[in-house]
Amino acid sequence: MLFEDIIILDHNFELQTGMNLITNGDKITYIGKELPDNYEGDIYNGKNKVILPGFFNTHCHIPMTLLRGYGEGLPLQRWLFEKMFPFEAKLTPEDCYWGSLLGAMEMIKSGVVSYTDMYFNIENIVLATKASGLKANISHGTSENSNISNFKDLIAYKDTERMIEMLRNENDSIKIDIGLHAEYTSNESLIRQVAEYAKDKNLIVHTHVSETKSEHENCKEKYGLSPLAYFEKCGLLENPVIAAHCVWIEEEDFNIIKRNKVTPVHCVSSNLKLGSGFAPIKQMLDKGIQLGLGTDGASSNNNLNMLEEIHLASLVNKGVNRDPQFMSPKEIIRIATLNGALSQGRGDTGCIKMGNKADIIVFDMDKPHLQPVFDVLSNIVYSASAEDICLTMIDGEIVYKDGVFTNVDSEKIIYQANIIKDRILSELS
Secondary structure (H helix, E strand, C coil): CCCEEEEEEEECCEEEEEEEEEEEEEEEEECCCCCCCCCCCCCECCCCEEEEEEEEEEEEEEEHHCCCCCCCCCCHHHHHHHHHHHHHCCCCCCHHHHHHHHHHHHHHCCCCCEEEECCCCHHHHHHHHHHHHEEEEEEECCCCCCCEEEHHHHHHHHHHHHHHHHCCCCEEEEECEEEEHHHCCCCCHHHHHHHHHHHHHHHCEEEEECCCHHHHHHHHHHHHHCHHHHHHHHHHCCEEEEEEECCCCCCCHHHHHHCCCEEEEEEEHHHHHHCCCCHHHHHHCCCCCEEEEECCCCCCCCCCHHHHHHHHHHHHHHHHHCCCCCHHHHHHHHHHHHHHHHHHHCCCCCCCCCCCEEEEEEECCCCCCHCCCCHHHHHHHHCCCCHHHEEEEEECEEEEECCCCCCHHHHHHHHHHHHHHHHHHHHCC
């Protein structure tokens, strides 16, 4: 496909006008002012349109779209143990498939091309993700089981092994990570076993870190160490680690993150809604830490709209730091794109350049709320909504265009989600 006479956010995250971009197969094969000779293929009119690299949602629990709005108004620990865990215990593998498709539609519509997920029934999440056209890093969240002491006897290990084997001969659009739910749902032996397994299999570790003050302080009371310091002691951070939240980290934690392969993930909507607090984002960025951006699950956000996450992260961090120049549009877009790609071990995407994967989104700027245009990126970050994304392309395949999903049946998915909700509520009553 040729995107003709269009604005492009280039690999330096600078805007270029009057550009032409060609995709061939799953890659970007041409970017330039001049139209190439003898082009044969589809042509997309770029008038009043802008190409950005697609977004990377680096912390999600995609089947939890099925719990959207359930258990409102509770602090994290009560929310988890009184509402989330009992509801989740009723979810079947097929339920997770439909919930994942529902979440996939929501993400694709808001410009997401890949996401990082931790949940269970991961085979069904993999199948739904493949059906939607999304890319993903998927892990089964490992938690302590008082009846099982060996990690290799846990379902999380067996699921991970099975998915690695199932995807062995496929392309890397879906990667399998290893999940460790959190310090407070683990013990030292389990953490060490997960650390060794990740090292042996060369896997990224996905975990929750210092989401609440009580979680952080309780860990210090038990071990005399913060959760990150405890994870470092157990060898977990010898692997690439995606650490969701990091709201209550302290001074030494910044050094731990910096000297290890840790990507903290800012989940601003979820942290605000659950009253967890404000992550120290300025300190992270000042220290040169690679930060990711994530929605968390739709049960605590309550949506998977990455554009809303971008908007809110930029505004909240200006307010918290009393600095209107902090978290500029260019900076937050880089965090939501290139940083996310790197955290997933994807070095061939996350920015617009020749040879990269054709993971791109197109904004239609011909809208009242996006005009006039003094600064294109500012309009996108502060004024745009998901409805302004008119095309999402992943690995060169159009998965969403002008309000239509090309791979999935949206009406059927929404119908199935409501059937599941009604069934589980009747079982819990």
